[in-house]
Amino acid sequence: MKKRPTISDIARAADVSMMTVSRAMNNKPGVSDAVRQRIQALADELGYRPSMIARSLATRQTATIGLVVPDIANPFFSHIARGAEDAGYRRGYNLVLMNTAEDLDREVAALDSMWQNEVDGAILCSSRLPIDELETHVERLPAAVLVNRMLSAALPATATINVNDTLGAQQAVAHFVSRERTRIAILAGPVYSISGQRRLDGYRAGLAAASLVFDPVMLEHCAPDFQGGYAGMNALLARRPRINAVFAFNDLVAAGAIEACQEQGKHVPDDIAVIGVDDTPLATMIRPRLTTVRVDLAGIGQLAMDTLLAIIDEADELAADALQVDPELVVRESA
Amino acid sequence: MKKRPTISDIARAADVSMMTVSRAMNNKPGVSDAVRQRIQALADELGYRPSMIARSLATRQTATIGLVVPDIANPFFSHIARGAEDAGYRRGYNLVLMNTAEDLDREVAALDSMWQNEVDGAILCSSRLPIDELETHVERLPAAVLVNRMLSAALPATATINVNDTLGAQQAVAHFVSRERTRIAILAGPVYSISGQRRLDGYRAGLAAASLVFDPVMLEHCAPDFQGGYAGMNALLARRPRINAVFAFNDLVAAGAIEACQEQGKHVPDDIAVIGVDDTPLATMIRPRLTTVRVDLAGIGQLAMDTLLAIIDEADELAADALQVDPELVVRESA
DNA sequence: TTGTATGCGTTATCAA
């Protein structure tokens, strides 16, 4: 690792001032073509790259976006991360990844760190912070996009992107109803989950739309994974053996539920139909193949990055947007 | 987003020099307790945090580590990322994530960007760059850890961490042999995969250890996913219907292979035993539950970060290390 | 224990 050449090295070699080199490297006007080419050639030869650190100090811009997620190992977030990274890369932005490990203190630390590192903007996924604390932190950032979280009121330079979970749940229930299933249970995920609550709302709306009454006994909260679905389904079955449809919090929960059904001798979908959410790769790997409410995760990541950069580009503070992404029911074998 | 206070704001408010503030904030000696506390109180009150940018420019250290992965949406890498982020967080390091999308040009761009951003070190996962190009890029970095890739020779300030794939494959084959399975095929993954080649080596070594001869017809390369395993298994079965054991490139491939077997009326494990690699969550979600060669991915991520920081801490350039991580066979139902 | 001068590598500003 040898010493990096600096702008003054190039200036000396090209026999011009540092400013001319700076202008040439940034493709700014005010440099003759001849000089520009001479500088470019020299820069290539000496392997010169402007120091992002020094540039950031001078311009107060870092070309860096912070991405905060509860768990990067969760496919839900890793796919969003992939989309965001991709969109950022195209525009020359770097992504600094903060994993909160579902820990509130660490989420605060992440927000704080982004501020201290002066990122140009942040993408916050599924924040669990109390709304007022969240908002004060977000307000200190130059720009932000919240994924899977609403704001109490519009904030300058910040947008929100939410999956229309309510719609997704309604689609699922409507599908059950269209197949003559009326004893529909729900494995609603963790009680604290915002999207879980929205799906529960959609579930109830879907029932109401079909003139079905909501029975609290058909509702079971569960951990958002295979084990949670397995345990939750068994609990449901113990209380209501005649359930003939289940809307699950996500594909993992659905997979666990199917496993529980099969162990109890129930055939899926003949005896019990199951619908999941997310359309992860798992959906086509289990048997029966899973009918699920598909969410374009990478698309959300890209959208988040694109709107964030749009906010940053608008010198005048853009009015906040509250975007919604509609999911889509993918019918396969389980329902 | 209001203006950040700077060190000179604090200095003025506390009626001391900037240096005294700097020393106090960095917990360096040479400041009386009284003054230190006064500064600390003022800093808290005004919400002062040192600018990482300015600090980086002065110290030439960024407290930032680059993580380069082919695909963050791949569980293999997202788990490594989680472990690395975690270990970095504990030590106050940020992680900038670079996704190459399996694209060589983008991998080069990532290496270049890390150099331009002056990261303190980099973790490179499963690099596909030609060895000499890889090495020249790595040499420009202050420190590096390569995961799943060897070096042609030891490099200063760089270590490698490799899964002992050969051992894992041998364990799998030995397990088959111990269960009286002798017609053992292999779904070896992509031809370009380094770990795929090592597993093939281990497979052959395992056969040799059991005095079995290697039959090229029992070898099938495939895409490293469910579809690849499915297609590969069908190809294998078409050529050698009497296969009674298959070692698969990873859990996804194993899941695809099992599906193919079942479709062909073969019972797993009675007719054909299957072993995967990785022990992803999927392994316990399919039936039969998958016997697999477990790799502690998050542990590798942590190890990578820890050794990287160890290299960085050693002022004198540490001799390169070539670390190996041994996998472990987890016996479940499929073999 | 505290302070002063200087430099880190770049861009903004203003002048030539």
Add this chain to the structure above:
DNA sequence: TTGATAACGCATACAA
């Protein structure tokens, strides 16, 4: 079209 000078916010080296 060019260049000189002064920031940007902090830390290092040295002085008091």
